[in-house]
Amino acid sequence: MSTQSPLLKKLSTRYTIMRSVEVLLIALAAGLLVWAITDWIATDTIGRAIGVILGTAFAALLSLMRTKVLSPAAPFLIHHLNNRYPQLQASADLLLADESTLSLIQKIQLSRVQNQLQLIYPEIKLPHQLRIASLTLLGSVAISALLMAFQSASKKETEELVNQVQATAADPQAARLNSLQVTITPPSYTGLASRKAEDANLNVQQNSKVVWSAKFSTAVQAWLVFSGRDSIALKEQGGVYITQKNIIEAGFYQLAWNTLGKTVYSDFFKIEVIKDQAPQIEITNLEQFTRLKQTDSWSVPVKTNLRDDYGLTDAQIIATVSKGSGESVKFREEKLRFSSPQAISGKQVDANLTMNLRTLGLEPGDELYFYVEARDNQQPTSNYNRTETFFIAIQDTTQYETVDEDGLGVDLMPEYFRSQRQIIIDTEKLLKAKKKISIQQFKSTSNELGYDQKVLRLRYGQFMGEEFEDQIGGGAISLEDDHDNETAEETVKRFGHQHDTENEHNLVDQKKAAVPHNHNHEQNGEEEKDPLAAFAHQHDDGEVATFFIESMRTKLKAALTVMWDAELYLRLYEPEKSLPHQYTALKLLKEISNDSRIYVHRTGFEPPPLKEEKRLSGDLTEINSATTNTRKLAEESYPAIRQAQQILEQLLESNTAPTEAQKKILTSAGTELATVVLEQPGKYLEGLSLLKSITEGTVQADEQKKAWLTLRKIFWQIVPASPTSPIQKGRTAHPLDEQFLQNLMNE
Numbered sequence: 001m002s003t004q005s006p007l008l009k010k011l012s013t014r015y016t017i018m019r020s021v022e023v024l025l026i027a028l029a030a031g032l033l034v035w036a037i038t039d040w041i042a043t044d045t046i047g048r049a050i051g052v053i054l055g056t057a058f059a060a061l062l063s064l065m066r067t068k069v070l071s072p073a074a075p076f077l078i079h080h081l082n083n084r085y086p087q088l089q090a091s092a093d094l095l096l097a098d099e100s101t102l103s104l105i106q107k108i109q110l111s112r113v114q115n116q117l118q119l120i121y122p123e124i125k126l127p128h129q130l131r132i133a134s135l136t137l138l139g140s141v142a143i144s145a146l147l148m149a150f151q152s153a154s155k156k157e158t159e160e161l162v163n164q165v166q167a168t169a170a171d172p173q174a175a176r177l178n179s180l181q182v183t184i185t186p187p188s189y190t191g192l193a194s195r196k197a198e199d200a201n202l203n204v205q206q207n208s209k210v211v212w213s214a215k216f217s218t219a220v221q222a223w224l225v226f227s228g229r230d231s232i233a234l235k236e237q238g239g240v241y242i243t244q245k246n247i248i249e250a251g252f253y254q255l256a257w258n259t260l261g262k263t264v265y266s267d268f269f270k271i272e273v274i275k276d277q278a279p280q281i282e283i284t285n286l287e288q289f290t291r292l293k294q295t296d297s298w299s300v301p302v303k304t305n306l307r308d309d310y311g312l313t314d315a316q317i318i319a320t321v322s323k324g325s326g327e328s329v330k331f332r333e334e335k336l337r338f339s340s341p342q343a344i345s346g347k348q349v350d351a352n353l354t355m356n357l358r359t360l361g362l363e364p365g366d367e368l369y370f371y372v373e374a375r376d377n378q379q380p381t382s383n384y385n386r387t388e389t390f391f392i393a394i395q396d397t398t399q400y401e402t403v404d405e406d407g408l409g410v411d412l413m414p415e416y417f418r419s420q421r422q423i424i425i426d427t428e429k430l431l432k433a434k435k436k437i438s439i440q441q442f443k444s445t446s447n448e449l450g451y452d453q454k455v456l457r458l459r460y461g462q463f464m465g466e467e468f469e470d471q472i473g474g475g476a477i478s479l480e481d482d483h484d485n486e487t488a489e490e491t492v493k494r495f496g497h498q499h500d501t502e503n504e505h506n507l508v509d510q511k512k513a514a515v516p517h518n519h520n521h522e523q524n525g526e527e528e529k530d531p532l533a534a535f536a537h538q539h540d541d542g543e544v545a546t547f548f549i550e551s552m553r554t555k556l557k558a559a560l561t562v563m564w565d566a567e568l569y570l571r572l573y574e575p576e577k578s579l580p581h582q583y584t585a586l587k588l589l590k591e592i593s594n595d596s597r598i599y600v601h602r603t604g605f606e607p608p609p610l611k612e613e614k615r616l617s618g619d620l621t622e623i624n625s626a627t628t629n630t631r632k633l634a635e636e637s638y639p640a641i642r643q644a645q646q647i648l649e650q651l652l653e654s655n656t657a658p659t660e661a662q663k664k665i666l667t668s669a670g671t672e673l674a675t676v677v678l679e680q681p682g683k684y685l686e687g688l689s690l691l692k693s694i695t696e697g698t699v700q701a702d703e704q705k706k707a708w709l710t711l712r713k714i715f716w717q718i719v720p721a722s723p724t725s726p727i728q729k730g731r732t733a734h735p736l737d738e739q740f741l742q743n744l745m746n747e
Contacts, residue, residue, distance in 0.1 A: 005095045007117050011124065012074050018128045023063040025133035029140035030059030036144035080127065087116045175259035176217040177266070183211040189377045190276075190310045200255075200269040204247050206276055211244040214255065222257035225265075228674045231256075249273060251678050252685055268677075268688045278385040279374040280307040281315075290392045294364060298357040300392060304338070304372050306349045311377040315344045315351060318386075319370035321360055334360060336370075344374070357394065365396030420586045423452055423566075427575045427582065443573045450570030453582075457563040460556065460589075552592055559588035641715050644669035648712045652705065663695045669715075670695075676718055687714040 034055030081092040092113060102110060182197040186205045204210060214222060214234060222234040222241050234241035250273045255266040285303040292298065306315055317336040324330050338344065338351040355368075362368060373386040430445050437445075562585045569578035636642065647662045658666065670691040677684050690711045693699045699707050 005114060005117065007114075007121055008074060008077065008095050011077050011126065015077060015126045015128075018126060018130060019067045022128060022130055022133045023060055023067060025130070025137045026063045027056045027060040029133075029137040031056040032137075032140045032144040036147035077126075081117075081124075085120055085124070087120055092117075174262075174264075175220040175257060177255070177257075178215040178217060180215075180255065181213040183213070185209040185211070187379065189379050201271075202247065202269070203272045203274065205274045206248060208247050209244055210247055211242065212255075214241045215239065216241065216257065218259075220257040220259055222255065224253055225256055226253045226271075227251035227678055228671070247271060247273060252674075252688070265692065267692070268685050270685050276376070276378045276383060277309050278383040279312060279315075279376050281305075281372050281374050281385055281387045283372060283387060283390065286390060288388060288390055290390070291395060292357075292392065293395050298362070298394075299354050300357065301352065301354045302370075302372075304351045304353075306344065306351055306374050308347055308374075308376040308383075311347055312344050312349055313375050313377045313382060315349070315372065315374035317353060317355075317370055317372050319355070319360065319368060321362060322367040322369065323361075323363070325365070332361070357392070362394055364394050366394055368392040420456060420582065420589055423449060423456065424579065424582050424586065426452075427570075427579055430575055431579075446570050446573045446575050449575065450567045453563060453567040453570055453578075457560055457567065460563075461560055463556065555588050555592050559585050559592070562588065638672050638719055640665065640668035640672050641719055645712065645715050645719070648708050648715070651708055652712075655705065657697065657704075658694065666691055666695055673714075673718070684714055684718065687711055690714075 031052050034052045038051040078092045078095065095110070095113065095117070180200060182200060182202070183194060184197055184202070184204050185194040186192040186208045190205055192205065202210060212224065212234065216222070219236070220241075223231045224234065224243060224245075225231045226245075232243050232245055234243045251271045252268050253271060254268055257264055282305045283302060284305055285301060290300070292300075302317065304315070306312055315338065317338070319334045319336055321332045321334065322329060323332075336353060336355065338353045340352045341349065344351065355370075357368065360368065369389050369391055371387045371389050373384065375382040375384050426449055430442065430449070434442055562581045566578045566581035566585060569575065569581070643665050647658065647665055651658060651662075670688060673684060673687050673691065677688060687710075690699075690707050694707060694711070
């Protein structure tokens with residue numbers, strides 16, 4: 001028979017008590033929350049008590065299952081002791097074993113464990129969550145107090161309204177408001193049931209019908225004033241004064257009635273309107289731009305998610321087919337209904353449709369534009385919304401070919417000429433594929449590259465003024481000259497641009513004497529053969545007619561000559577020998593491109609030179625400063641409220657009741673405040689109530705200063721801050737002064 005150690009029993013008892021207290025705290029927290037929540041739902045005490053009992057029992061059951069209080073605590077404590085206290089040498093299990101069944105070694109170890117447990121017993125800390133449970137209870141108390149406070153305020157608001165109105169009528173014979181009941185009936189399309197408002201403040205759906213039922217102590221004439229403008233009379237029916245109105249826009253209202261020749265107004269109550277939102281539409285499976293090929297599927301699924309706050313009535317796809325191009329383009333509009341579901345209804349609908357583009361009459365090159373539109377169930381006019389336009393284009397596979405003459409079946413006119421770099425790339429590609437293609441194909445491709453090289457040479461030859469066959473490329477260089485014996489320096493002089501000789505690119509051109517108009521600068525014996533050469537304008541001479549300067553012309557002539565050699569080897573089916581000439585031509589063309597760039601000098605402000613004798617002298621006698629005085633009279637906003645701010649400061653300083661003149665200004669300020677309240681009914685409505693109480697003199701003496709401070713804070717929030725102007729300040733504000741002003745604004 002196993003016997004537990006006395007110390008282990010004490011630990012088990014202490015652990016059970018701590019866990020039980022934890023469960024109790026959690027149960028109390030749950031009970032308080034349920035009590036506060038049921039105060040908003042149930043009105044009878046029995047219903048609330050049942051709710052509290054069920055909530056408390058449920059929370060206690062969950063806590064018991066989590067803490068395992070009902071289970072034996074000894075096994076858990078043994079595990080805890082072995083893990084947290086190494087002094088026991090992981091042998092705390094022996095405390096639960098029967099000593100008679102233990103071996104000699106186990107008994108010795110048990111004795112050691114008991115001795116160690118006796119030593120560490122005061123330091124043993126048992127696991128618990130009492131702190132969390134206590135904080136949970138405190139939070140529950142705070143939340144419950146807030147909920148019950150708000151509930152009490154909402155229940156007593158109508159009673160306070162009656163008490164306030166009764167306080168305004170000091171005469172016992174005056175009519176008093178006994179009760180005011182407000183019934184709200186939302187529009188039928190919303191599907192919401194009628195309800196009775198908890199207080200006189202309204203938060204209703206747009207176009208809701210609101211019915212007011214008021215009871216007075218005596219017969220009166222009563223009416224409702226909306227936003228200080230419109231009014232509706234209450235009709236007496238069996239001692240109850242009733243009226244109704246469809247609420248369309250936000251604002252505020254008051255209840256007013258005549259008694260003893262005076263008009264009594266109630267406090268201000270806000271009207272907030274919940275507008276019906278337009279449907280929300282989303283196409284979930286398509287991008288806005290889609291391009292299809294001939295091999296793609298021409299069936300395009302459209303998956304749409306439709307949502308609305310009260311319900312949808314209709315949705316469809318508006319598609320436009322575009323056929324043709326240019327001035328012959330034609331459009332056709334189609335209205336497509338969703339296939340699933342066929343009827344659109346409900347607050348959220350997933351509508352699908354698979355559009356067959358062939359059925360719609362689309363062909364390659366045509367385009368389809370479509371969007372999804374939806375309408376909700378708002379009455380009398382439904383809300384409308386649509387998506388952005390989505391585009392589906394089908395790639396056109398048709399290719400057009402242009403011919404030079406009618407009846408010619410083959411297009412011999414090249415659409416473009418290749419650049420020198422492209423010819424080099426194609427030549428290298430041809431050399432790599434030489435072993436993989438046939439000899440006939442190799443020669444054909446090499447010949448075509450030679451033709452491309454010729455086209456490129458002719459195109460660059462146009463810039464040299466080569467208008468005749470004998471001037472193209474090689475014709476510009478005399479073939480009769482014997483170049484075999486010329487030196488490298490002579491070759492450079494013929495084709496190069498000698499920047500390093502005589503620094504010619506930095507020299508300024510010298511003015512030359514006027515000479516007769518003669519383009520032939522070489523004075524040789526040809527003048528005797530052609531007497532008109534001195535007076536003719538040689539436009540057809542390729543050596544003279546050019547767009548480039550002399551050095552660039554020389555480089556271009558060299559490039560054209562190299563292109564001749566590159567074309568020659570391509571025509572001879574030797575592209576490997578043509579490549580060096582092609583690279584040389586590319587290098588020369590790049591140099592020409594860089595030489596033809598125009599560099600513009602940076603322009604900007606250039607200050608006049610400083611006089612060295614006045615430098616760093618500080619002499620400002622010749623510097624005149626201009627001063628201009630301007631005054632802009634801006635229209636002051638809210639003039640009555642600004643005057644009321646001054647009156648409030650006077651009242652706070654004197655701590656006396658306002659005079660009749662001051663009340664008139666405060667009343668004018670209330671008119672301006674009403675325009676602001678119309679835009680934000682729930683924000684500044686308290687200011688209207690305070691102004692009404694101050695002007696009528698119904699504010700208690702002990703609450704008078706608080707009302708003035710609250711009203712001053714509201715006025716400061718409404719009046720816009722004056723724009724800062726660059727004026728001279730007489731003194732620098734002390735940090736204490738700034739802190740004082742900040743505290744005033746925060747009051």
